[in-house]
Amino acid sequence: MVSAAENGISVKIGEKALENRVYQIAVLKGDGIGPEVVDESIRIVETLEREIGQICHFIQYPCGAQCYVDQGDPLPESTLEGCRQAEAILLGAMGLPDVRWPDGTEMRPQVDLRFQLDLYAGVRPIYLYNPDHTPLKRMDVGDIDLVILRENVEGLFASMNAGIELRGQVAVDSMVITKSGTERAVKYAFELSTQRNKSLMKVTCVDKANVFKSMAFFRDIYDQVAQDYPEVTRDYAYIDAMALYMVQQPDAYDVIVTENMYGDILSDLAAGLVGGMGMAPSADIGEDTAVFQPSHGTAPDIAGQGIANPVGTILSVSMMLKWLGQRYHDQRVEHAAALIETAVRQVMEMPGVGTPDLGGQSSTIELGQKIADHLSEIV
Numbered sequence: 444m445v446s447a448a449e450n451g452i453s454v455k456i457g458e459k460a461l462e463n464r465v466y467q468i469a470v471l472k473g474d475g476i477g478p479e480v481v482d483e484s485i486r487i488v489e490t491l492e493r494e495i496g497q498i499c500h501f502i503q504y505p506c507g508a509q510c511y512v513d514q515g516d517p518l519p520e521s522t523l524e525g526c527r528q529a530e531a532i533l534l535g536a537m538g539l540p541d542v543r544w545p546d547g548t549e550m551r552p553q554v555d556l557r558f559q560l561d562l563y564a565g566v567r568p569i570y571l572y573n574p575d576h577t578p579l580k581r582m583d584v585g586d587i588d589l590v591i592l593r594e595n596v597e598g599l600f601a602s603m604n605a606g607i608e609l610r611g612q613v614a615v616d617s618m619v620i621t622k623s624g625t626e627r628a629v630k631y632a633f634e635l636s637t638q639r640n641k642s643l644m645k646v647t648c649v650d651k652a653n654v655f656k657s658m659a660f661f662r663d664i665y666d667q668v669a670q671d672y673p674e675v676t677r678d679y680a681y682i683d684a685m686a687l688y689m690v691q692q693p694d695a696y697d698v699i700v701t702e703n704m705y706g707d708i709l710s711d712l713a714a715g716l717v718g719g720m721g722m723a724p725s726a727d728i729g730e731d732t733a734v735f736q737p738s739h740g741t742a743p744d745i746a747g748q749g750i751a752n753p754v755g756t757i758l759s760v761s762m763m764l765k766w767l768g769q770r771y772h773d774q775r776v777e778h779a780a781a782l783i784e785t786a787v788r789q790v791m792e793m794p795g796v797g798t799p800d801l802g803g804q805s806s807t808i809e810l811g812q813k814i815a816d817h818l819s820e821i822v
């Protein structure tokens with residue numbers, strides 16, 4: 444990458460002299476389209492670095508279903524250790540349909556990583572960049588602008604890899620909701636709402652409190668946390684109704700907080716409102732570190748064809764830089780994050796631009812390059 448930073452030279456954005464802190468980023472490209480989209484997101488960072496100096500030092504580690512085939516472990520200890528040492532983690536996607544555990548379930552090392560690193564806050568922003576991307580009528584740029592805060596380490600995923608099967612007759616996975624786990628996720632949601640500069644600050648609690656004790660408990664804790672945020676509007680929806688409201692009135696939401704599995708499902712639904720899985724970034728955030736990855740999976744149906752949409756991953760890198768900038772009080776990196784988002788926003792507004800999932804004809808590389816070129820122009 445760029446030598447100015449390596450030489451310790453300050454660079455300028457506008458009038459402002461900036462320090463050149465370089466962040467260690469563990470990169471887990473994974474399987475399927477994971478490597479294809481991660482490569483484009485790294486291209487974006489390298490483009491930026493040519494203009495403003497080095498920001499990231501990327502260190503690649505093996506991980507995923509192919510890694511299991513090669514090394515017998517989808518998440519080797521050395522990879523986990525590399526992630527612990529890094530300041531942030533950039534992840535593609537993991538899992539291959541044919542590579543499974545003996546019980547028939549797919550490898551999900553990206554979910555294991557959340558548990559291992561206690562990444563409790565799953566942040567899933569959903570933003571409409573172009574009205575042509577949505578199947579909904581009468582939606583303009585920015586009309587859909589919400590964040591799903593998915594509790595990431597308990598809920599229905601708590602028993603992942605540890606459910607019970609009895610004598611081939613009964614199988615049980617448990618919904619686990621703890622007070623401390625819910626408190627910190629809901630608090631994160633309220634904090635997020637206060638920082639988003641929306642005209643209406645609102646946190647919607649999505650649950651099934653009318654049926655399940657665990658969900659009534661989740662709502663009670665939401666109410667307790669909400670007392671500390673009187674300036675934020677409280678809102679409630681049952682998960683089934685929420686699937687309806689998201690399609691009917693997605694513009695009515697700011698931050699949505701929910702348990703792990705509901706958040707998983709709502710994230711895919713929400714991505715479908717703004718152009719599909721390729722348009723949805725995400726961050727899995729803990730106290731000590733965070734993983735940034737697109738919301739999508741390995742997309743085996745299009746893997747290897749060079750047509751995956753890299754925008755979700757590029758936006759995930761922007762989220763990563765913003766998080767690093769805020770964590771280390773580094774305005775240069777926060778500014779870099781904003782530049783990437785602006786470049787994506789402006790390229791997505793151009794008519795006819797996009798990979799096939801957006802109705803365009805660009806390849807993954809062509810779209811990545813177009814965003815990189817535009818970024819160079821606006822820096």
Ligand code: ATP
Pocket residue numbers: 476480537538711719720721722738739740741742743744745750751752753755800
């Ligand atoms: P997982 O179970 O790992 O979360 P998933 O079941 O949600 O994965 P995906 O791999 O995300 O499945 O794919 C769902 C659909 O979205 C597929 O049709 C896939 O081709 C499409 N898709 C996913 N990511 C992209 C992308 N980056 N660009 C274009 N299409 C994508």
